[in-house]
Amino acid sequence: MYDLKSTAADTDGPTDDNSVLFGADNQGAATPKPYSFGGIKAWIKSFLTGHLPGETSNGNAAAGELGEYIESEVLSGAAVALTTNTAANVTSYTFPAGDYEISGAVVFSPSGGAAPTFLAATTNTASAALPTAPNKGAYNGLTLAFTANQAQVMSFAPRRHSFAANTTVYLIAYGTFSAGALSAYGILKARRAR
Known part of the structure; x- marks a missing residue:
């Protein structure tokens, strides 16, 4: 043999x-x-x-295959308006059962003189809720005197999620500001790890 x-x-x-x-x-x-x-x-x-x-x-791995790539993206034209000190869903995706590495990025767009003092980008399986840092690495939060009307891009590390059933993951944006307006858009992306 x-x-x-x-x-x-x-x-x-x-x-x-x-x-x-x-x-x-x-x-x-x-x-x-x-x-x-x-x-x-x-x-x-x-x-x-x-x-x-x-x-x-x-080519791309088919749905359910190892290496499958998934993304949900919101562009600037569909940016989500934020309320100060309130978490908001930028986008979301319902993942089938499986093991995934999930990451993302949020673009914060201030206008009307808005000068944020805190910004955070992260994911959560709870809708419109800011998780506790470090959220397994999938969290980027900064307390700074950000320049008024200056867009900021914040990404965060991938986090492993293992789901036994269909589960929705939300891309979360959060900002603290006292004047003007602040909106957010971005991308939620994942690879099926196994």
């Missing part, structure tokens, strides 16, 4: 290295019966040595 971990040539089967040997044929013959499966043997050998082939073009 061919050793899938070996780099030596296959000596007990056909010369086609893309064949996999499955033992005796259905007649009980002693000689193993070859079944050709294209490049499956090379793939298995690669897997056993810790190497998995990646996407070789610009």
Whole structure:
């Protein structure tokens, strides 16, 4: 039988290295019966040595597959108006059961002389609620004398979420300001990790 971990040539089967040997044929013959499966043997050998082939073009993993990419984005034209000291949902996505790395970014856009003194961007499974920092790393909050009418971009680290059932994750924006107006837009994105 061919050793899938070996780099030596296959000596007990056909010369086609893309064949996999499955033992005796259905007649009980002693000689193993070859079944050709294209490049499956090379793939298995690669897997056993810790190497998995990646996407070789610009395709995407299908829904439910390892590496699936998900995003929900709100652009500036649909920015969400914020109320001072009140968490707001910028966008959200309902994730099917699975294991994900979820991250995001929020753009804060002040106008009318607004000069925020605190801004925070994060995620939460509770709607319009600011979680307690550090929120497993998925939290970026700054207390600063921000320049009036100057947009700020805040991103945060990915956080692992493991869901047993469909679960909605919200991209949260929060700002403290005393004059003018403040709005927010941004992106929530994720990869299915396993």
